[in-house]
Amino acid sequence: MTANTGTTVMTLLQALNLALMEEMERNKDVVVLGEDVARNGGVFRTTEGLMAKFGEARVIDTPLAESGIIGAAIGMAMYGLRPVAEIQFSDFIFPAMDQIVSEMAKLRYRSGGEFTCPVVVRTPSGGGIRGGHYHSQSPEAYFCHTPGLMVLAPSTPEDAKGLLKSAIRGNDPVIFFEPKRIYRTVKGEVPNDPDFTVPIGKARIARAGKDVTVISWGAMVHTCLEAAEKAARNGVDIEVVDLRSLVPLDEEAVLNSAKKTGRVVVASEATRTCGFASEISAFLAEEIIEYLEAPIVRVTGYDTPFPYALEHVYMPGPNRVLDAVQRVMTF
Amino acid sequence: MTANTGTTVMTLLQALNLALMEEMERNKDVVVLGEDVARNGGVFRTTEGLMAKFGEARVIDTPLAESGIIGAAIGMAMYGLRPVAEIQFSDFIFPAMDQIVSEMAKLRYRSGGEFTCPVVVRTPSGGGIRGGHYHSQSPEAYFCHTPGLMVLAPSTPEDAKGLLKSAIRGNDPVIFFEPKRIYRTVKGEVPNDPDFTVPIGKARIARAGKDVTVISWGAMVHTCLEAAEKAARNGVDIEVVDLRSLVPLDEEAVLNSAKKTGRVVVASEATRTCGFASEISAFLAEEIIEYLEAPIVRVTGYDTPFPYALEHVYMPGPNRVLDAVQRVMTF
């Protein structure tokens, strides 16, 4: 047991594991279910140790059916539990799409608030692990386009822990995208207080700056920060906004930063057309176009399936972000 | 048999039925499958008469499983057929999401072009028939965000026929959204020539104008045209761009109109966040922001599930389009 004060340095993966431990400890209605989550502790080991501690009744290895995982989680939630469902890779969320879009997202609304659906769907997302087509995608936009769902995408251990805890304690369904590429490489201070949470719907200024606003989320935030360090050496001061929460969006934080700098880049790994980067861009073009000194430039994955051998060409790196920054600075 | 020259006035529904008749006649690899499409002729009667004419082997009533319909259609297409699959309402496409996103869209790419997937998925879409939550949605954005798919959404009988025929003859998978609200109410001249097609990827200027560009697709085009007539009476000259094809997008047509007027409204029935309206907006804000005299305003459904009793409040009508036009005109 860690002390209730101070912080501990840990990886993003450890922070997630700790969040699950603490919430299961705190509330016996919290249950975990998914493929390989119990005995095997998850293919990424995010649920390691949970079965040993909380037993097979609350940490459940399910058959291989995402539709069943989410469908069962919805039923559990209606009965009063707080299921945390794992989808092994976010690429495999699509067999559950009907349960998520037609049921989970609409249940509160269509029942006039009689039934609620506090299910948290945790799912590792994004590229950079040489996973090719089906172990690399960033499908967050599908869920952002589905009213009734909250969509979270933390980038630091602290936020990962704090947001996962908020999601589990909240009363809405949440799709929680975990940046698997940086599960083990990004470390950071995480508050020890088991009641530490991060509020849903608040962005984080990952780096303050005055020349250009770069908006991002998930693993890509680190790419943007790297770009910002490089730019600083060339005298360009980038503000990096880490959205953390895509839905609900911290509109104020986005508007304020964009108004302040007048130049905006939105960076995301997902394919370009109809991605969440487009939404941010459209929001700004509708709300504060008069403040903008340059086009709103999107840095994204290409409109192709996710490749294997050419992954490193496909994924936007810091230099691609810098190209966009250059474009908006020199417009 | 109609003559090969001239035109015939018909409803959108009749135009779709005729397109299916002609393509099945033309190529015996074309088969139709779906729920209630054969004996019953489709719940909207779009496939009426096909079974009588082409037999049960080519017009197939399937069991109740969208995943099976699309999965089987993919297999058929790989073997060399050209299946036209019906999803009874676009709201019910989600059980097939895995087959569409993970398989249909990626098959050509992931096989290096060895396997192709010329499946056309026809599906009635949109609100306005008092269908509530599950018979009214406009889910086109999910598919626009999925590289490998073409996404079409005609608004007139001529385009409905011409685009469906192009889709069936083409070699890519197509999601074909039919504007069910206007199946029977919109009539128009349709060329008799059985080889008449409308090219995929070309927008249509539904109404030329010089003051404001209003971009739309599907049934909403008619709402925009109605708004344009009203605006004309007040001396505002609206250009209505009917995209017809969302993916691939006629970028040139969109850019040209927006540059010409400098004021853009994008109108769509779908929920707002991450809708295709946002994509158009983001595209313009990235490519030609310097031409714009005003914010790019989106007129869309609200970010709620689709309601029943208040459908008429939810759906954007001509006056809501006019409010947006007013906003961009008076900016």
Next chain:
Amino acid sequence: MPAELLGVFGTGGVTKKLPVPELGRDELLQLHRNMVRTRKLDERGMKLQRQGRIGFYVPSFGEEAAQIGSAAALKKNDWVSPSYRQQGVALVRGVNATEMLDNCFGNSGDAAKGRQMPVHYTFRSHNFISIGSPIGTQIAHATGVAMAMRIRGDANVCLTYLGDGATSSNDFHTGLNFAGVFKSPCVFVCINNQYAISLNVAGQSGSTTIADKARAYGMPGVRVDGNDVLAVYATTLAAVEAARQGDGPTLLELFSFRMGPHSSSDDPSRYRPKVEEDEWRAKDPIQRFEKWLLENKHMTAADMAAVHEQAETEMAEAAKLSETKEAPSKDSLFEDVYAAMPASLKRQQAALHAEGDAHAQDRNAAFPL
């Protein structure tokens, strides 16, 4: 060897006769009364639709025994995960007709706040889960509810209803498979009315019976004459109590017939022979039960007439009451999307208010289908 067809009345192709279940006279009359109420509610719903007073209706004609007999086997704390043809089940759970018709009118009295099409009910206080349109999804929910019951250690059961068409859905497979693995206290009641809109059950699956599908999930499959309310009651009770005692789930096939159209939008003459309908009209579950009640002297013809008349009046009055209630407020459009309204929805709501009544014209436009 395919599953046997069980029945108490012993007619209609039954291959194995069951004993009459132990039920007191009051209970028998209650079954009868609810079957008649269901019929009358459906007649009223269809009439309201034909008159243009409500937009849509889904009758359950012919499925009264299947609904009433099965629902009667549940206890108050048990849960129901219904599909959209379960108005009779709701009546047994204690819902009153006005609550249902409020939904059909989409008025401000509707628990779903007028947000769904008619017959998409939600009755939380009756443990009757909100109904959606997508076929099959409720099956997996039932399994989840039952899993939760076990995790909590509650001696409750979740019973779900599904059609023959729904047996083809993804969630039939996952719902039954999960329940089989976790031995969840769940009963899967398939009302096989032989049609999924226009598709006959023979085109729905290659299996000889639906009950036979249970074997794929390691659970018992039981096939029952679904127009025999006593057989439905007895077999459901056995399955429910087995589930309650930890013996795991059962798949129950209630073999019946959809006597009416699929919904008020449907025209069965396009796809099924009249003789089939005539044949099944002779097996009307209410008439069969009434015959048995008369023969066994539980009721007189006069008693029955009174029940019919009361139910008729009940439904007429419920309709009258529902029709007077006003529409939901514009503000309700934005509520209940989330527990708390996010900034984006507040802005959208404010924009709607700003429109004022300027758009009344849009709103009153007639819809074309």
Next chain:
Amino acid sequence: MPAELLGVFGTGGVTKKLPVPELGRDELLQLHRNMVRTRKLDERGMKLQRQGRIGFYVPSFGEEAAQIGSAAALKKNDWVSPSYRQQGVALVRGVNATEMLDNCFGNSGDAAKGRQMPVHYTFRSHNFISIGSPIGTQIAHATGVAMAMRIRGDANVCLTYLGDGATSSNDFHTGLNFAGVFKSPCVFVCINNQYAISLNVAGQSGSTTIADKARAYGMPGVRVDGNDVLAVYATTLAAVEAARQGDGPTLLELFSFRMGPHSSSDDPSRYRPKVEEDEWRAKDPIQRFEKWLLENKHMTAADMAAVHEQAETEMAEAAKLSETKEAPSKDSLFEDVYAAMPASLKRQQAALHAEGDAHAQDRNAAFPL
């Protein structure tokens, strides 16, 4: 009564003995050779992965009889809809090892143009469908291919492979259900290796056997000793020929064991007892077949040693060849998304070119997992 376990060798829990199928010596040796080649290919694949030469590998250790025996029952014009553990099947279809290892290296020789992870093959000219990772989807494709064969009037059969885990997927249900309804010429071969990553088959489904699931779809279910290549061959042939003659589909359960890890990323010691692995090592399908071949004097020990050595050399040389081929071109990133490249992709491609080599640094960054 659950399905019987059929076998020719008659060991390993077999409850019903089958006659030795009529196969000439060449055919027997061909089965043996392909089993050994599969083993050697897998050993090579794992080695290349451990050496860091390829990024990932999925061995099929223990499933050689299941793959080779079943694939040998097909004709050239038949189709295969595989999952990701079917390298042995590809060898039988006539694919050479270099074609496979080109895929594992993701090089420009790969038919999939280096776009997929290792072992995700595509061999159009061998009627071997492109492999995806999502579990189960290929099952519905097989049904569609078979439906198309019937529509075209071709006397071909489509055979699909799936794991025990895949029996829980949506598309297992829809694929088998559609095939049952349309009597499609399809054979569903489930290689029950008893594990889906860490989950034992007992946790996958409540049904006693996988073959038992066939009844839900009105098709025969056959359970076979999957480590007995002759039994696999004989039962698959019967199913394939029945399908070809219009008698409809069969579900075949090949009962086997995954002797290796799930993939090169997996560590089975976390979730399964060593004794289980030891027990099954004694049932190694290659050893069992070799024992039979020796006993029946089809081969000598020296013959066998030669086969092993040849296969070893074949795979080593294939790997050497594949390793020298260069990476796919940057331009290939944008090809094959559509039949023709749309304007948006042309712009994206042009932007990449405009970057030139400025981003070499991004591209050479090591990946952290």
